[in-house]
Amino acid sequence: MKTQESKRKTSAIEAVDLFCGVGGLTHGLALGGIMVRAGIDLDPICRFPYEANNSATFIEEDVKNLSADTVKRLFKGKQLRLLAGCAPCQPFSTYSRGGRRGGSNKDWELVVSFGRLIREVQPDLVTMENVPQMEQHPVFQKFLKDLEGYHVAWSVIECSAIGVPQTRKRFVLLASKLGPEGLSIPTSHYRQVTVRDAIGHLPSVSAGEAHANDPMHAAPRLSAINMERIQASRPGGTWRDWHPSLRAACHQRETGDTYPSVYGRMSWDQPGPTMTTQCFGYGNGRFGHPEQDRAITLREAAVLQTFPAKYRFLRKGERATFYLLGRLIGNAVPVRLGEVIAEVLRSHVALYGQRRRAG
CATH class of the missing domain: 3.40.50.150 (Vaccinia Virus protein VP39)
Known part of the structure; x- marks a missing residue:
């Protein structure tokens, strides 16, 4: 080859x-x-x-x-x-x-x-x-x-x-x-190619943290209520799986029925959802990690967009900005x-x- x-x-x-x-x-x-x-x-x-x-x-x-x-x-x-x-x-x-x-x-x-x-x-x-x-x-x-x-x-x-x-x-x-x-x-x-194929090998990180060797492998913080929500979520499931006390106000309205993927976890053995400019946000779609209690990282979003895992988005010593890099990755x-x-x-x-x- x-x-x-x-x-x-x-x-x-x-x-x-x-x-x-x-x-x-x-x-x-x-x-x-x-x-x-x-x-x-x-x-x-x-x-x-x-x-x-x-x-x-x-x-x-x-x-x-x-x-x-x-x-x-x-x-x-x-x-x-x-x-x-x-x-x-x-x-x-x-x-x-x-x-x-x-x-x-x-x-x-x-x-x-x-x-x-x-x-x-x-x-x-x-x-x-x-x-x-x-x-x-x-x-x-x-x-x-x-x-x-x-x-x-x-x-x-x-x-x-x-x-x-x-x-x-x-x-x-x-x-x-x-x-x-x-x-x-x-x-x-x-x-x-599945989510597992693409990002299953990447090291674990917690919500609000970045990996020491890759500032792009960073996940935003979760509020206390969103941490409870993701802990109550299963891969491929929806917010309908939650206790009613965890549901957001939009879920109580009839129109909420049309957004089952919001606050969802990805499934390991299926392709992920479309990477949008706000794919780093747990509440913006099915952007929860299949296993870890957090949204996907910027690096994971880039890999799901099939950028190589070593693709350089930041200069040495530069910190990741979620909204800026999310826009660049989602629009790619x-x-x-x-x-x-x-x-x-x-x-x-x-x-x-x-x-x-x-x-």
């Missing part, structure tokens, strides 16, 4: 990653054998984790202001060029927007900017990852117009079906100037999804390369 470094040396594809964040998609593309030249993001906090873990340059820039010439200069070799990215999807974030539907035109400026850069740069290959609702929104039809001249395929991928240890549905689009074949992502031949593209995208694109390129040689 080729190492990541040897794959990069023989890569037929080079990439620029728009909206790169802390590098989930970049890292996955690199693991899958694509040479990522640069990642672009407006958030300066992403610079250290992006560059500390990836052989690519971080460029702090608003994609809305990014010129095609700037992007073209980032491609340095003779390989096929891939423009990749996951435009932030706030219009569909029911957690942060209180379930608000629709959205202003400004909500979609980043998707529109992505389409503009495709039209102006004309890369050989394109991939976009986003929320499943993307294909139902009018902005997607505009995006498709920017892909005129490309062969385009898209689908909604259940990430647990490709080896991500969480239930996370994502819209994935692949586009190519080479041809239509080989642009679909297979989901039938991957082994399911799972590394494994990026790796699978890379494998599909490399196979697609090899298919058409073989045909050209045969002809």
Whole structure:
């Protein structure tokens, strides 16, 4: 099996990653054998984790202001060029927007900017990852117009079906100037990865503590009532298992019946829930550790997002900030999804390369 470094040396594809964040998609593309030249993001906090873990340059820039010439200069070799990215999807974030539907035109400026850069740069290959609702929104039809001249395929991928240890549905689009074949992502031949597989080996920590050797392996404190609640919870269970005195006010209302996973523990032998930007909070979803009386740590959340256990988010001596790092981890593209995208694109390129040689 080729190492990541040897794959990069023989890569037929080079990439620029728009909206790169802390590098989930970049890292996955690199693991899958694509040479990522640069990642672009407006958030300066992403610079250290992006560059500390990836052989690519971080460029702090608003994609809305990014010129095609700037992007073209980032491609340095003779390989096929891939423009990749996951435009932030706030219009569909029911957690942060209180379930608000629709959205202003400004909500979609980043998707529109992505389409503009495709039209102006004309890369050989394109991939976009986003929320499943993307294909139902009018902005997607505009995006498709920017892909005129490309062969385009898209689908909604259940990430647990490709080896991500969480239930996370994502819209994935692949586009190519080479041809239509080989642009679909297979989901039938991957082994399911469970919470136990992913984080079962990590050392124990208590609520309110961080592991001495890893400041990312830190869990927030629990209030006295929440400690009682998690002690009364079983893996895969709900708050309905508790004594009524432990139930929160929201559980007493009829609408509370629609949130059975809140304050829940994960199950060892199932994939975890979708990692959100507030996945470190016990009361924010099924984010209780299967066994220990605490919410999952930031490191566990990152590993469930398939970041390597040694992925560096903090400088030496820096302390973890739950809300900041939770946002960066929850918004990231799972590394494994990026790796699978890379494998599909490399196979697609090899298919058409073989045909050209045969002809």
